Amino acid sequence: xxxxxxxxxxxxxxxxxxxxxxxxxxxxxxxxxxxxxxxxxxxxxxxxxxxxxxxxxxxxxxxxxxxxxxxxxxxxxxxxxxxxxxxxxxxxxxxxxxxxxxxxxxxxxx
Amino acid sequence: xxxxxxxxxxxxxxxxxxxxxxxxxxxxxxxxxxxxxxxxxxxxxxxxxxxxxxxxxxxxxxxxxxxxxxxxxxxxxxxxxxxxxxxxxxxxxxxxxxxxxxxxxxxxxxxxxxxxxxxxxxxxxxxxxxxxxxxxxxxxxxxxxxxxxxxxxxxxxxxxxxxxxxxxxxxxxxx
Numbered sequence: 001x002x003x004x005x006x007x008x009x010x011x012x013x014x015x016x017x018x019x020x021x022x023x024x025x026x027x028x029x030x031x032x033x034x035x036x037x038x039x040x041x042x043x044x045x046x047x048x049x050x051x052x053x054x055x056x057x058x059x060x061x062x063x064x065x066x067x068x069x070x071x072x073x074x075x076x077x078x079x080x081x082x083x084x085x086x087x088x089x090x091x092x093x094x095x096x097x098x099x100x101x102x103x104x105x106x107x108x109x110x
Numbered sequence: 111x112x113x114x115x116x117x118x119x120x121x122x123x124x125x126x127x128x129x130x131x132x133x134x135x136x137x138x139x140x141x142x143x144x145x146x147x148x149x150x151x152x153x154x155x156x157x158x159x160x161x162x163x164x165x166x167x168x169x170x171x172x173x174x175x176x177x178x179x180x181x182x183x184x185x186x187x188x189x190x191x192x193x194x195x196x197x198x199x200x201x202x203x204x205x206x207x208x209x210x211x212x213x214x215x216x217x218x219x220x221x222x223x224x225x226x227x228x229x230x231x232x233x234x235x236x237x238x239x240x241x242x243x244x245x246x247x248x249x250x251x252x253x254x255x256x257x258x259x260x261x262x263x264x265x266x267x268x269x270x271x272x273x274x275x276x277x278x279x280x281x282x283x284x285x
Contacts (some may be wrong), residue, residue, distance in 0.1 A: 010192070019149055019152075021145070021148050021149065021177065021181070022148060022181040022184065023145035023146050023148060023149070024147040053152065053172070053177075055178060055181060055245075055248075056178055056244035056245045056248055057178055057181065058180070059244060060244070065197075083170075084170055087167075087170065088174070088248070091244075091247070091248055091251050091252075092244055092247075092248075
């Protein structure tokens with residue numbers, strides 16, 4: 001899995017690619033919580049367009065990030081979810097809990 | 111006497127007396143409890159499901175269940191310790207159930223880790239929004255049968271998914 005951080009309008013986009021599983025979710029968790037809790041970035045976007053797979057440990061990290069952002073009054077926004085990631089979101093019944101947009105343009109103007 | 115816990119979504123059990131199944135080995139993997147191995151297993155299991163003509167969505171469900179099961183073995187049975195043995199087998203299951211021809215995939219995972227706590231095998235309510243506890247829920251949602259047992263100091267998890275009625279009951283490619 002790869003994580004690339006981009007700064008846009010004072011916010012951060014984390015471009016994720018590959019598989020977010022037990023081996024790689026700790027790295028995503030660290031990057032996500034670093035942006036939300038340490039850097040106090042007001043909006044953190046996760047670009048999931050190139051994520052092929054996400055497991056329950058990846059979902060747990062997203063939930064942790066969401067809780068941290070709510071506690072600090074910031075926003076965690078997801079976009080670019082493919083079929084596999086959407087299925088897992090639906091199975092966890094979390095698709096309505098997260099802010100989810102189709103693409104980057106929609107996410108940035110939200 | 112081995113302890114056994116059966117979690118079936120459709121109430122189907124191959125030892126119910128109304129079913130007669132045969133199986134053929136498709137895949138046997140001997141792994142160590144290393145999270146880096148998960149990607150390799152996912153790829154192999156996805157291919158096995160494709161060979162049996164499971165639809166794309168069903169193949170993803172099978173892969174998801176196996177991945178979550180292996181992650182649970184690594185995290186809970188072996189408590190995160192690497193280098194411990196895990197055996198994964200995939201079999202093509204076919205036969206009759208209540209007079210109808212059925213075909214499917216049976217995946218067995220075996221490990222020598224600590225015995226799973228039945229109280230923790232229930233999963234959790236999805237009403238709670240909190241990290242963790244989703245793995246078993248994913249397995250149960252993805253498969254038709256999820257059966258845990260412990261025998262001779264080993265944990266065994268049996269996962270079964272049947273091909274949807276009307277789907278081609280495929281013989282493995284190359285036969």
